[in-house]
Amino acid sequence: MTREITLSKAVNEAIAEEMRRDPAVFLMGEDVAEAGTPFKVLAGLVDEFGPDRVIDTPISEPGFVGMAVGAAMTGSRPIVDLMFGDFLYLVMDQLCNQAAKTHYMSGGKLTVPMVLRTNLGATRRSAAQHSQSLHALVAHIPGLKVAMPSSAYEAKGLMKTAIRDENPVVIFEDKLMYQDKAPVPEEEYLIPFGAANVLREGRDITLVATSSMVQVAQKAAEALQADGISAEVIDPRTLVPLDEATIVESVRKTSRAIVIDEGHRNFGVTGEIASRIAEKAFYHLDYPVQRMGAMDVPVPFSPALEDLTVPTPEAVAEAARRAVRGEVADAA
Amino acid sequence: MAAQAAKKTGGSRSRKTQGAAKAAKANTEDYLRMYRQMVKIRAFEDQANQLYLSAKMPGLTHMYSGQEAVAVGICEALTDEDRITSTHRGHGHCVAKGAEFRQMFCELLGREEGYCRGKGGSMHIADQAHGNLGANAIVGGSMGIATGAALSAKLQGRDFVTVCFFGDGATAQGLWYEVMNMAALWKLPVIYACENNGYSEYTKTEEIAAGSLTARAEAFGIEAHGVDGQDVLAVNELAQRLVERARHGEGPFFVELDTYRYHGHHVGDINRDYYRSKDEEAEWKERRDPIVNFGKWLEAEGILSADDLVAIGDEIRAEAESAVAYALNAGYPEAGEVDMHVFAGVDHALPYIDGYAKGAGA
Ligand SMILES: Cc1ncc(C[n+]2csc(CCOP(=O)(O)OP(=O)(O)O)c2C)c(N)n1
Ligand SMILES: [Mg+2]
Numbered sequence: 001m002t003r004e005i006t007l008s009k010a011v012n013e014a015i016a017e018e019m020r021r022d023p024a025v026f027l028m029g030e031d032v033a034e035a036g037t038p039f040k041v042l043a044g045l046v047d048e049f050g051p052d053r054v055i056d057t058p059i060s061e062p063g064f065v066g067m068a069v070g071a072a073m074t075g076s077r078p079i080v081d082l083m084f085g086d087f088l089y090l091v092m093d094q095l096c097n098q099a100a101k102t103h104y105m106s107g108g109k110l111t112v113p114m115v116l117r118t119n120l121g122a123t124r125r126s127a128a129q130h131s132q133s134l135h136a137l138v139a140h141i142p143g144l145k146v147a148m149p150s151s152a153y154e155a156k157g158l159m160k161t162a163i164r165d166e167n168p169v170v171i172f173e174d175k176l177m178y179q180d181k182a183p184v185p186e187e188e189y190l191i192p193f194g195a196a197n198v199l200r201e202g203r204d205i206t207l208v209a210t211s212s213m214v215q216v217a218q219k220a221a222e223a224l225q226a227d228g229i230s231a232e233v234i235d236p237r238t239l240v241p242l243d244e245a246t247i248v249e250s251v252r253k254t255s256r257a258i259v260i261d262e263g264h265r266n267f268g269v270t271g272e273i274a275s276r277i278a279e280k281a282f283y284h285l286d287y288p289v290q291r292m293g294a295m296d297v298p299v300p301f302s303p304a305l306e307d308l309t310v311p312t313p314e315a316v317a318e319a320a321r322r323a324v325r326g327e328v329a330d331a332a
Numbered sequence: 333m334a335a336q337a338a339k340k341t342g343g344s345r346s347r348k349t350q351g352a353a354k355a356a357k358a359n360t361e362d363y364l365r366m367y368r369q370m371v372k373i374r375a376f377e378d379q380a381n382q383l384y385l386s387a388k389m390p391g392l393t394h395m396y397s398g399q400e401a402v403a404v405g406i407c408e409a410l411t412d413e414d415r416i417t418s419t420h421r422g423h424g425h426c427v428a429k430g431a432e433f434r435q436m437f438c439e440l441l442g443r444e445e446g447y448c449r450g451k452g453g454s455m456h457i458a459d460q461a462h463g464n465l466g467a468n469a470i471v472g473g474s475m476g477i478a479t480g481a482a483l484s485a486k487l488q489g490r491d492f493v494t495v496c497f498f499g500d501g502a503t504a505q506g507l508w509y510e511v512m513n514m515a516a517l518w519k520l521p522v523i524y525a526c527e528n529n530g531y532s533e534y535t536k537t538e539e540i541a542a543g544s545l546t547a548r549a550e551a552f553g554i555e556a557h558g559v560d561g562q563d564v565l566a567v568n569e570l571a572q573r574l575v576e577r578a579r580h581g582e583g584p585f586f587v588e589l590d591t592y593r594y595h596g597h598h599v600g601d602i603n604r605d606y607y608r609s610k611d612e613e614a615e616w617k618e619r620r621d622p623i624v625n626f627g628k629w630l631e632a633e634g635i636l637s638a639d640d641l642v643a644i645g646d647e648i649r650a651e652a653e654s655a656v657a658y659a660l661n662a663g664y665p666e667a668g669e670v671d672m673h674v675f676a677g678v679d680h681a682l683p684y685i686d687g688y689a690k691g692a693g694a
Contacts, residue, residue, distance in 0.1 A: 060511075067477075070417075
């Protein structure tokens with residue numbers, strides 16, 4: 001049986017199911033209990049699991065992320081709620097120096113099975129400190145897995161896999177997608193890490209898109225179809241591990257690629273994926289691999305400016321048309 | 333500047349435990365083990381220092397010598413189930429929590445038989461089997477981990493206690509105040525043990541710490557104690573009481589242990605005149621040495637003779653020497669190890685992160 005539920009509900013269900021299955025799983029973060037987070041994603045969980053397993057913390061991000069690391073090292077399986085992805089900067093030591101490295105530094109003796117769930121995404125008119133998409137920061141760090149759900153279905157399956165993983169996993173939800181509905185089976189399912197999803201098959205160009213940009217790529221592909229251009233859309237689902245083979249195979253077939261991601265373009269996810277394509281599909285390419293990321297400026301408040309900073313379906317479609325026509329983009 | 337927490341002011345310490353509490357460990361066997369454990373730490377560090385001076389050890393290391401009564405007094409009050417988190421100056425904690433010389437020297441020398449297969453080194457030794465959750469090279473970096481372990485105990489209804497060791501310098505990290513707050517709110521079974529050795533690197537504590545350290549913990553409603561960290565019986569007596577109380581839900585606690593490091597900040601810190609005097613070093617070494625003073629007490633109590641003390645020292649030093657010889661001949665990890673243990677359940681991280689190998693469950 002499949003019904004349509006919101007991404008928010010999908011995350012809630014995934015966590016509730018895993019908490020029922022495994023008593024070691026618990027939640028902690030700011031306003032996660034009665035309030036169910038500012039986005040209401042966790043609403044109702046405290047009623048079922050009680051305040052011992054849905055723990056409201058003080059506003060001490062390094063403190064409670066560090067505590068999650070210690071709890072994970074001693075038999076618990078914490079899910080930490082970081083209210084905004086922008087607050088990752090506050091917890092970098094605990095996440096990147098402690099959680100990410102403990103298994104390695106201990107020669108495999110200690111494990112840190114924890115999930116840090118947070119969000120990304122601009123255009124909510126939240127300005128520069130509540131709008132960033134910082135997944136590239138953590139994807140850079142060996143020892144962390146990074147998941148990027150692009151729909152309610154993806155969010156549920158990836159969250160369940162994250163909770164069962166024996167390693168620290170950072171999962172980014174698109175905060176603008178919380179109310180978006182998608183068909184989600186009632187039966188249990190998990191989505192494995194490192195297995196990209198080919199949402200749409202095509203011949204002429206590959207659009208590799210993550211999280212919030214998957215919808216953008218899908219819309220672009222529809223517009224392109226009207227022009228007779230057949231676009232393949234791939235959602236990697238996880239950045240670490242990255243299903244490189246599926247991406248490379250697709251580009252070998254289509255000979256063109258655009259990589260779209262809401263992180264800043266500079267030194268980010270788009271550059272990483274583009275360079276893998278260049279390394280492994282170079283002789284198949286008919287056009288330079290294109291990258292589209294968030295503009296390399298702090299996210300501005302004014303809607304008139306903010307909307308300029310994020311890739312749109314129109315911009316992606318236009319870039320694809322140029323690529324298919326073989327137009328030299330920046331010939332200077 | 334009123335630096336009450338400064339070394340040797342002492343006046344601000346609350347509930348100072350006076351003198352050796354002789355009832356601490358009830359029998360001779362316990363006294364002997366404490367003595368041997370302290371001698372073991374000293375012997376380990378002397379060998380580690382030699383390894384550095386003779387260029388046989390990669391990198392630098394931080395000597396625990398002088399602080400032995402802190403690690404031993406506290407860890408003797410703990411079981412293997414109880415956890416500790418340790419610091420860059422962590423060899424003493426590791427030995428005191430039950431680690432073996434051979435695997436420790438192997439780790440310091442980057443050998444495969446080391447506690448962490450040579451991947452951690454001096455600053456990251458972890459000994460899971462004895463409850464040592466690991467040394468940490470980030471000053472104050474383990475305060476969250478220790479408090480989280482205590483949260484785990486509480487959530488799972490288990491009765492282990494966690495001791496978080498850190499230096500006076502680490503009290504300047506904001507993380508401590510965040511986790512003390514939560515530990516106090518949730519009554520977690522954690523003991524924050526601050527080894528105040530008077531210095532962080534080359535800076536005196538009084539220059540970096542305003543007010544009193546115990547008062548900082550007390551501000552969170554945490555019971556705080558000051559104790560002479562050179563007196564193993566005093567430390568042990570206090571630790572036993574606090575560990576038992578923490579086990580029964582009366583935690584958290586804070587303990588400030590007055591102590592001194594004999595060597596430089598690390599083995600390469602040889603010329604120290606610019607930040608501390610030779611007289612000061614001599615005063616601590618000659619009058620307040622934890623091993624010499626405890627040995628004298630054992631002799632005075634008729635528990636051990638002077639000959640016994642010498643024999644114990646000789647035996648342990650020989651053991652340390654043979655462990656070093658063993659470690660120097662032990663093998664390095666194979667090159668193929670380099671990308672192992674990055675992820676649990678994944679054999680080799682490099683093919684895995686590129687999607688060419690599956691991990692467990694994914
Ligand atoms: C976050 C951080 N800052 C600085 C350092 C460099 N450092 C290493 S040890 C140390 C001094 C620590 O002093 P204390 O906590 O008193 O411990 P002690 O060395 O006296 O045992 C410093 C500054 C570090 N490792 N981590
Ligand atoms: Mg110090």
